[in-house]
Amino acid sequence: MVTAFILVNARRDAVNETAQALLGLAGVTEVYSTAGEWDLISVVRVKTNDELADLVTNHMLKLEGIVKTQTVIAFRAYSEYDLERMFGLGLE
Amino acid sequence: MVTAFILVNARRDAVNETAQALLGLAGVTEVYSTAGEWDLISVVRVKTNDELADLVTNHMLKLEGIVKTQTVIAFRAYSEYDLERMFGLGLE
Amino acid sequence: MVTAFILVNARRDAVNETAQALLGLAGVTEVYSTAGEWDLISVVRVKTNDELADLVTNHMLKLEGIVKTQTVIAFRAYSEYDLERMFGLGLE
Amino acid sequence: MVTAFILVNARRDAVNETAQALLGLAGVTEVYSTAGEWDLISVVRVKTNDELADLVTNHMLKLEGIVKTQTVIAFRAYSEYDLERMFGLGLE
Amino acid sequence: MVTAFILVNARRDAVNETAQALLGLAGVTEVYSTAGEWDLISVVRVKTNDELADLVTNHMLKLEGIVKTQTVIAFRAYSEYDLERMFGLGLE
Amino acid sequence: MVTAFILVNARRDAVNETAQALLGLAGVTEVYSTAGEWDLISVVRVKTNDELADLVTNHMLKLEGIVKTQTVIAFRAYSEYDLERMFGLGLE
Amino acid sequence: MVTAFILVNARRDAVNETAQALLGLAGVTEVYSTAGEWDLISVVRVKTNDELADLVTNHMLKLEGIVKTQTVIAFRAYSEYDLERMFGLGLE
Amino acid sequence: MVTAFILVNARRDAVNETAQALLGLAGVTEVYSTAGEWDLISVVRVKTNDELADLVTNHMLKLEGIVKTQTVIAFRAYSEYDLERMFGLGLE
Amino acid sequence: MVTAFILVNARRDAVNETAQALLGLAGVTEVYSTAGEWDLISVVRVKTNDELADLVTNHMLKLEGIVKTQTVIAFRAYSEYDLERMFGLGLE
Amino acid sequence: MVTAFILVNARRDAVNETAQALLGLAGVTEVYSTAGEWDLISVVRVKTNDELADLVTNHMLKLEGIVKTQTVIAFRAYSEYDLERMFGLGLE
Numbered sequence: 001m002v003t004a005f006i007l008v009n010a011r012r013d014a015v016n017e018t019a020q021a022l023l024g025l026a027g028v029t030e031v032y033s034t035a036g037e038w039d040l041i042s043v044v045r046v047k048t049n050d051e052l053a054d055l056v057t058n059h060m061l062k063l064e065g066i067v068k069t070q071t072v073i074a075f076r077a078y079s080e081y082d083l084e085r086m087f088g089l090g091l092e
Numbered sequence: 093m094v095t096a097f098i099l100v101n102a103r104r105d106a107v108n109e110t111a112q113a114l115l116g117l118a119g120v121t122e123v124y125s126t127a128g129e130w131d132l133i134s135v136v137r138v139k140t141n142d143e144l145a146d147l148v149t150n151h152m153l154k155l156e157g158i159v160k161t162q163t164v165i166a167f168r169a170y171s172e173y174d175l176e177r178m179f180g181l182g183l184e
Numbered sequence: 185m186v187t188a189f190i191l192v193n194a195r196r197d198a199v200n201e202t203a204q205a206l207l208g209l210a211g212v213t214e215v216y217s218t219a220g221e222w223d224l225i226s227v228v229r230v231k232t233n234d235e236l237a238d239l240v241t242n243h244m245l246k247l248e249g250i251v252k253t254q255t256v257i258a259f260r261a262y263s264e265y266d267l268e269r270m271f272g273l274g275l276e
Numbered sequence: 277m278v279t280a281f282i283l284v285n286a287r288r289d290a291v292n293e294t295a296q297a298l299l300g301l302a303g304v305t306e307v308y309s310t311a312g313e314w315d316l317i318s319v320v321r322v323k324t325n326d327e328l329a330d331l332v333t334n335h336m337l338k339l340e341g342i343v344k345t346q347t348v349i350a351f352r353a354y355s356e357y358d359l360e361r362m363f364g365l366g367l368e
Numbered sequence: 369m370v371t372a373f374i375l376v377n378a379r380r381d382a383v384n385e386t387a388q389a390l391l392g393l394a395g396v397t398e399v400y401s402t403a404g405e406w407d408l409i410s411v412v413r414v415k416t417n418d419e420l421a422d423l424v425t426n427h428m429l430k431l432e433g434i435v436k437t438q439t440v441i442a443f444r445a446y447s448e449y450d451l452e453r454m455f456g457l458g459l460e
Numbered sequence: 461m462v463t464a465f466i467l468v469n470a471r472r473d474a475v476n477e478t479a480q481a482l483l484g485l486a487g488v489t490e491v492y493s494t495a496g497e498w499d500l501i502s503v504v505r506v507k508t509n510d511e512l513a514d515l516v517t518n519h520m521l522k523l524e525g526i527v528k529t530q531t532v533i534a535f536r537a538y539s540e541y542d543l544e545r546m547f548g549l550g551l552e
Numbered sequence: 553m554v555t556a557f558i559l560v561n562a563r564r565d566a567v568n569e570t571a572q573a574l575l576g577l578a579g580v581t582e583v584y585s586t587a588g589e590w591d592l593i594s595v596v597r598v599k600t601n602d603e604l605a606d607l608v609t610n611h612m613l614k615l616e617g618i619v620k621t622q623t624v625i626a627f628r629a630y631s632e633y634d635l636e637r638m639f640g641l642g643l644e
Numbered sequence: 645m646v647t648a649f650i651l652v653n654a655r656r657d658a659v660n661e662t663a664q665a666l667l668g669l670a671g672v673t674e675v676y677s678t679a680g681e682w683d684l685i686s687v688v689r690v691k692t693n694d695e696l697a698d699l700v701t702n703h704m705l706k707l708e709g710i711v712k713t714q715t716v717i718a719f720r721a722y723s724e725y726d727l728e729r730m731f732g733l734g735l736e
Numbered sequence: 737m738v739t740a741f742i743l744v745n746a747r748r749d750a751v752n753e754t755a756q757a758l759l760g761l762a763g764v765t766e767v768y769s770t771a772g773e774w775d776l777i778s779v780v781r782v783k784t785n786d787e788l789a790d791l792v793t794n795h796m797l798k799l800e801g802i803v804k805t806q807t808v809i810a811f812r813a814y815s816e817y818d819l820e821r822m823f824g825l826g827l828e
Numbered sequence: 829m830v831t832a833f834i835l836v837n838a839r840r841d842a843v844n845e846t847a848q849a850l851l852g853l854a855g856v857t858e859v860y861s862t863a864g865e866w867d868l869i870s871v872v873r874v875k876t877n878d879e880l881a882d883l884v885t886n887h888m889l890k891l892e893g894i895v896k897t898q899t900v901i902a903f904r905a906y907s908e909y910d911l912e913r914m915f916g917l918g919l920e
Contacts, residue, residue, distance in 0.1 A: 002693060003124055004587065005097075005133060012245045019170050029173060032095055032166035033237055035188070035255035036312050041097060041166065049646060049693070053585055053719040061564045071587035073717045074124035074133065075697040078111050081121060086178055094233060096311070104705045125697055127648070127715035128588050141186060141233070145259040145309055153288045163311035165257045167237040187308060189281075189317060196429045203354050213357060216279055216350035217421055219372070219439035220496050225281060225350065258308035258317065262295050265305060270362050278417060280495070325370060325417070329443040329493055337472045347495035349441045351421040371492060373465075373501060380797045387538050397541060400463055400534035401789055403740070403807035404864050409465060409534065442492035442501065446479050449489060454546055462785060464863070509738060509785070513811040513861055521840045531863035533809045535789040554877060555676060556771070557649075557685060571722050581725060584647055584718035593649060593718065601830060601877070605769055605903040613748045623771035625901045626676035626685065627881040630663050633673060638730055656889045677881055679832065679899035680772050739860055741833075741869060755906050765909060768831055768902035777833060777902065810860035810869065814847050817857060822914055 001045055001089045002052055003074040006060065008040040009067045015039050018065035027055045029087050038070075045087045049073075093137055093181045094144055095166040098152060100132040101159045107131050110157035119147045121179050130162075137179045141165075185229055185273045186236055187258040190244060192224040193251045199223050202249035211239045213271050222254075229271045233257075277321055277365045278328055279350040282336060284316040285343045291315050294341035303331045305363050314346075321363045325349075369413055369457045370420055371442040374428060376408040377435045383407050386433035395423045397455050406438075413455045417441075461505055461549045462512055463534040466520065468500040469527045475499050478525035487515045489547050498530075505547045509533075553597055553641045554604055555626040558612065560592040561619045567591050570617035579607045581639050590622075597639045601625075645689055645733045646696055647718040650704060652684040653711045659683050662709035671699045673731050682714075689731045693717075737781055737825045738788055739810040742796060744776040745803045751775050754801035763791045765823050774806075781823045785809075829873055829917045830880055831902040834888060836868040837895045843867050846893035855883045857915050866898075873915045877901075 010018040019031045022042045030043040042060075046052050056071055077083060102110040111123045114134045122135040134152075138144050148163055169175060194202040203215045206226045214227040226244075230236050240255055261267060286294040295307045298318045306319040318336075322328050332347055353359060378386040387399045390410045398411040410428075414420050424439055445451060470478040479491045482502045490503040502520075506512050516531055537543060562570040571583045571592055579598040586593050594612075598604050608623055629635060654662040663675045666686045674687040686704075690696050700715055721727060746754035755767045755776055763782040770777050778796075782788050792807055813819060838846040847859045850870045858871040870888075874880050884899055905911060 005124075005126075012250070015241045015245065023170050023172065029171065030175065031170040032097075033168045033170075033241065034097075034164050034166050035257045036164050037254065038164075041164070049717075049719040056719075057567045057585065061567065066564070070589065072126050072128050072130075072133070073587045073693075073719070074126050075693040075700075075717070076125045078115050078123040078125075079121065080115065081179065083122065087173070104710070107701045107705065125701065127717045129714065141257075141259040148259075149291045149309065153291065158288070162313065165233075165259070165311045167233040167240075167257070189308075189310075196434070199425045199429065207354050207356065213355065214359065215354040216281075217352045217354075217425065218281075218348050218350050219441045220348050221438065222348075225348070256310050256312050256314075256317070258310050260309045262299050262307040262309075263305065264299065265363070267306065271357065325441075325443040332443075333475045333493065337475065342472070346497065349417075349443070349495045351417040351424075351441070373492075373494075380802070383793045383797065391538050391540065397539065398543065399538040400465075401536045401538075401793065402465075402532050402534050403809045404532050405806065406532075409532070440494050440496050440498075440501070442494050444493045446483050446491040446493075447489065448483065449547070451490065455541070509809075509811040516811075517843045517861065521843065526840070530865065533785075533811070533863045535785040535792075535809070557676075557678075575722050575724065581723065582727065583722040584649075585720045585722075586649075586716050586718050588716050590716075593716070601901075601903040608903075609751045609769065613751065618748070622773065624678050624680050624682075624685070625771045625877075625903070626678050627877040627884075627901070628677045630667050630675040630677075631673065632667065633731070635674065639725070656894070659885045659889065677885065679901045681898065741860075741862075759906050759908065765907065766911065767906040768833075769904045769906075770833075770900050770902050772900050774900075777900070808862050808864050808866075808869070810862050812861045814851050814859040814861075815857065816851065817915070819858065823909065 001047065001077070001084050002049055003077055004044045004052055005072040005074070006042045006044060006056065007038040007070045007072065008042060010039045011065045011067055014065035018063060021063050021065065022060065025055060025059050027051065045083070045089055047089060093139065093169070093176050094141055095169055096136045096144055097164040097166070098134045098136060098148065099130040099162045099164065100134060102131045103157045103159055106157035110155060113155050113157065114152065117147060117151050119143065137175070137181055139181060185231065185261070185268050186233055187261055188228045188236055189256040189258070190226045190228060190240065191222040191254045191256065192226060194223045195249045195251055198249035202247060205247050205249065206244065209239060209243050211235065229267070229273055231273060277323065277353070277360050278325055279353055280320045280328055281348040281350070282318045282320060282332065283314040283346045283348065284318060286315045287341045287343055290341035294339060297339050297341065298336065301331060301335050303327065321359070321365055323365060369415065369445070369452050370417055371445055372412045372420055373440040373442070374410045374412060374424065375406040375438045375440065376410060378407045379433045379435055382433035386431060389431050389433065390428065393423060393427050395419065413451070413457055415457060461507065461537070461544050462509055463537055464504045464512055465532040465534070466502045466504060466516065467498040467530045467532065468502060469529075470499045471525045471527055474525035478523060481523050481525065482520065485515060485519050487511065505543070505549055507549060553599065553629070553636050554601055555629055556596045556604055557624040557626070558594045558596060558608065559590040559622045559624065560594060562591045563617045563619055566617035570615060573615050573617065574612065577607060577611050579603065597635070597641055599641060645691065645721070645728050646693055647721055648688045648696055649716040649718070650686045650688060650700065651682040651714045651716065652686060653713075654683045655709045655711055658709035662707060665707050665709065666704065669699060669703050671695065689727070689733055691733060737783065737813070737820050738785055739813055740780045740788055741808040741810070742778045742780060742792065743774040743806045743808065744778060745805075746775045747801045747803055750801035754799060757799050757801065758796065761791060761795050763787065781819070781825055783825060829875065829905070829912050830877055831905055832872045832880055833900040833902070834870045834872060834884065835866040835898045835900065836870060838867045839893045839895055842893035846891060849891050849893065850888065853883060853887050855879065873911070873917055875917060
């Protein structure tokens with residue numbers, strides 16, 4: 001599983017709508033509205049780097065309410081929870 | 093539930109050890125090693141802002157391998173998963 | 185009580201008007217015009233993180249004179265004054 | 277009344293102690309521990325710019341736990357609360 | 369006397385005109401065109417913080433050639449010159 | 461006359477002493493303690509760029525309390541005051 | 553051989569198209585879509601600094617989907633691979 | 645294949661030695677000394693994100709001459725060269 | 737002689753034309769296209785600070801292809817070449 | 829000819845000495861002490877990128893008074909002066 005954090009600045013009048021739209025994309029498991037430099041952090045959990053590239057470039061960046069994004073890729077996950085099972089990616 | 097992302101720069105020779113130490117703290121559900129400006133992102137899920145303050149100030153900042161941290165508080169979570177139940181915070 | 189500082193850049197020709205408009209929002213107890221990188225600092229004192237999210241996203245960001253904001257959440261307050269009583273939030 | 281926000285980075289192992297020490301200085305009415313770039317925001321309410329200079333330069337900067345500070349002066353306050361009376365500065 | 373330095377970026381084709389317009393405002397004693405990040409530094413010497421707020425917010429920010437400003441307030445002046453007398457503010 | 465603003469960060473425990481030491485240097489007409497990114501702004505008024513280079517490099521940078529400086533040269537001054545006469549540089 | 557990395561921000565809705573267009577330019581041997589501050593890194597391998605100047609200024613900067621670029625020139629290459637032969641530049 | 649660019653600041657007196665040491669690590673195919681903010685860019689081509697994590701955290705960060713690094717992960721490669729074959733990663 | 741480096745960002749489609757236009761201005765002795773944060777560095781060698789102010793403000797900033805500039809003034813030159821004679825400024 | 833600008837921060841008490849030491853290196857034609865973010869700009873004019881790499885890495889970075897450098901490579905020079913002849917690089 002590849003995890004990535006997509007930091008998002010949304011149009012000022014469309015923060016909630018953008019959060020909802022992000023959540024509707026396959027691979028996005030959580031969206032958080034945050035205090036500080038960025039409006040939203042969306043957590044993406046997909047199977048490969050290539051799926052991530054496709055999600056960001058072809059879907060996320062084309063959402064209307066998005067002004068700017070920055071992708072932080074996690075190259076290793078440490079947890080006592082079975083994240084892959086919890087987010088349904090270990091199957092198939 | 094209060095969610096926060098703690099961005100961490102660790103001592104260069106102790107990145108793995110710091111990730112493990114962070115994971116040992118109550119309230120830290122995940123730690124990711126990340127590419128970019130920060131070495132680690134740890135996800136904290138606790139019940140109150142005050143618990144978060146206690147975790148960061150009294151426990152996290154005192155870990156030996158930590159050089160610098162920045163806390164990003166999420167003030168609202170959007171997800172189709174029941175995060176509170178998954179991470180065991182809704183109970184009691 | 186959750187306290188937050190909302191740093192604001194206002195449209196150059198509408199700094200006073202924006203300060204007044206911010207002060208009219210429920211939860212905003214003080215607005216200061218400041219020297220430096222930001223034009224205004226507004227202090228918000230509400231009961232929950234969720235109320236804060238609602239205030240910022242649905243009301244503050246939609247004020248016309250606002251160009252950019254950054255939210256700094258305080259997760260603990262130290263004071264010899266009884267801030268909750270003074271700002272009328274301990275009641276109900 | 278002159279209001280100023282003193283943004284503070286404290287020594288990692290002394291954030292609570294520094295907050296308490298700041299609160300002990302005359303003129304400091306509130307200290308908040310905050311998420312983001314700064315560890316603490318302390319609010320100063322004094323009578324003159326000169327008193328502020330004295331507080332920052334001769335007292336605050338000499339506290340042991342302080343690593344870095346930045347002062348943001350408010351040159352005007354908007355509030356429906358009588359801040360001067362509440363914080364006891366209108367008297368004499 | 370309150371002294372403040374107002375750092376100014378002017379419209380590229382109107383630097384001289386903006387310098388002249390700034391000099392025409394009551395309270396502005398000097399304007400310098402400068403090398404580096406800012407185009408102009410104007411020095412303001414007024415009697416109170418409130419007068420400064422009025423000058424910046426109601427007059428300076430409304431000048432047409434101004435793109436961006438940043439105010440640096442001096443909270444204490446050291447000089448062997450009698451600045452108040454030289455700039456005519458000690459009187460009245 | 462060449463005017464320059466020397467922005468100064470001083471050692472935390474020596475801000476006042478550094479201001480006094482700067483004021484003792486020939487060519488420094490004013491020193492201001494300031495809020496924001498820098499602790500002190502000192503104004504230098506000398507006859508040539510070369511004198512300025514000498515003052516900064518050979519004298520100012522060697523003061524003990526100075527941590528960091530940045531020099532902003534003004535290449536033109538606009539004022540209704542006769543600054544050269546006031547600061548005694550037109551003579552000789 | 554001169555190697556350079558051209559960091560690119562592309563129009564949000566045209567990242568793939570811009571990557572393809574960059575790859576079509578003579579001298580560009582690889583384009584990578586990347587996480588972080590930049591959308592694309594393109595690697596250029598040409599014979600002289602002047603050829604590089606021509607490629608960047610006359611061709612790359614004129615591609616429609618490009619918003620901003622930054623060129624990082626390598627002045628020496630270390631590799632156990634024969635990069636010049638592999639990328640066909642040692643010939644002629 | 646996962647490609648990553650590791651931007652490196654080396655100790656001032658050990659730039660060449662650090663470049664050689666980096667080149668000795670399995671997975672590092674090229675190292676370039678560069679002009680600008682970073683001293684070296686090393687290109688890493690490995691099979692998985694996990695191998696990358698291991699290389700950076702357990703080997704690269706422990707080299708003595710390294711002061712600071714930043715990892716930029718490429719999530720997709722565009723090239724007319726068969727990079728996997730050229731750098732010997734398609735096999736096995 | 738006063739030397740200054742004018743760092744320039746030009747319109748993306750007019751870098752060469754802007755370089756030529758800069759070179760046409762009296763006082764500009766060299767223009768370099770550069771890699772990194774800025775597109776062009778132009779070197780100015782004139783007789784006085786005032787001439788420099790005039791060149792930058794009244795001529796350079798009005799060129800059409802220029803987006804942003806930053807002036808770095810040299811206050812002393814060290815060289816074994818007789819720069820004043822070489823660039824024809826010592827005469828008259 | 830390859831031209832590069834090496835921006836230098838020198839030890840506070842050794843700016844003049846560092847300027848002299850830089851000037852003593854083969855390939856450095858001019859050194860300027862500058863106002864702003866950097867203490868010195870040294871201009872390097874050599875025959876190849878490789879000579880430049882050697883000069884910076886093996887000689888410049890090893891000078892004792894140097895704290896930090898940044899190299900800006902010019903990939904094309906525009907001038908009405910015959911710079912190569914003037915700085916004696918066209919010969920041989």
